[in-house]
Amino acid sequence: xxxxxxxxxxxxxxxxxxxxxxVLSSVVLASLNSARNKGKDAAIKEGVQQMRSLxxxxxxxxxxxxxxEPGRWFYSTADCAASFSGTYAANAxxxxxxxxxxxxxxxxxxxxxxxxxxxxxxAIMVLLNSKNTYYCAGSSGATSDIETGGWGSxxxxxxx
Numbered sequence: 001x002x003x004x005x006x007x008x009x010x011x012x013x014x015x016x017x018x019x020x021x022x023v024l025s026s027v028v029l030a031s032l033n034s035a036r037n038k039g040k041d042a043a044i045k046e047g048v049q050q051m052r053s054l055x056x057x058x059x060x061x062x063x064x065x066x067x068x069e070p071g072r073w074f075y076s077t078a079d080c081a082a083s084f085s086g087t088y089a090a091n092a093x094x095x096x097x098x099x100x101x102x103x104x105x106x107x108x109x110x111x112x113x114x115x116x117x118x119x120x121x122x123a124i125m126v127l128l129n130s131k132n133t134y135y136c137a138g139s140s141g142a143t144s145d146i147e148t149g150g151w152g153s154x155x156x157x158x159x160x
Contacts, residue, residue, distance in 0.1 A: 037129040037130040038130055040102040040129050041130050041135075044099055047095055048099070049137065050095050051099075052124060052137050054068065054088050054092055055069070055124075064120070065120070065122045067084065068084055068085075068086060068089070068092050068112070069113055070083045070084070073110070074100075074109060076100065077097045077100045080092075103128075109126065110126050111123070111124070111125040112124050114138070114160040115151075115158050116159075116160055117160075121139045121140070123139070123160040124136065124137050124138070133146060134156070136154070136156035137155045138156065138159070140155065140160060143155045
């Protein structure tokens with residue numbers, strides 16, 4: 001009797017190849033998710049800088065930040081829609097909504113205000129995606145990335 005072998009792969013070989021492809025694809029997807037969060041964090045930082053520029057325009061026009069500084073936490077885009085007044089309110093609402101579109105949306109995401117001087121100073125704090133860190137920018141021009149609870153860091157609530 002002649003031994004006839006057909007050319008092809010065995011079931012074990014196919015399963016090994018599929019397993020390797022699965023592991024590689026999960027590594028690639030994890031890297032993409034990390035890169036996506038870093039990109040969103042960069043967009044958040046840019047939005048904070050835009051808001052800070054808008055606050056400077058408000059202060060230049062009125063001598064105060066109070067129209068754009070509600071002194072509160074924002075939890076959703078609905079909060080953005082009802083929180084600003086004055087000449088630059090529409091711009092502030094747009095920037096605020098854009099900040100929310102780049103955050104994970106969990107917990108206290110955005111704060112505009114300060115503990116020092118509501119008329120002459122401001123702080124903007126936004127929760128970043130890639131780590132448990134807030135990005136702060138204040139009226140002094142200072143910015144910092146802080147772990148939750150470091151409110152006295154430059155640019156933050158206690159040190160605008």
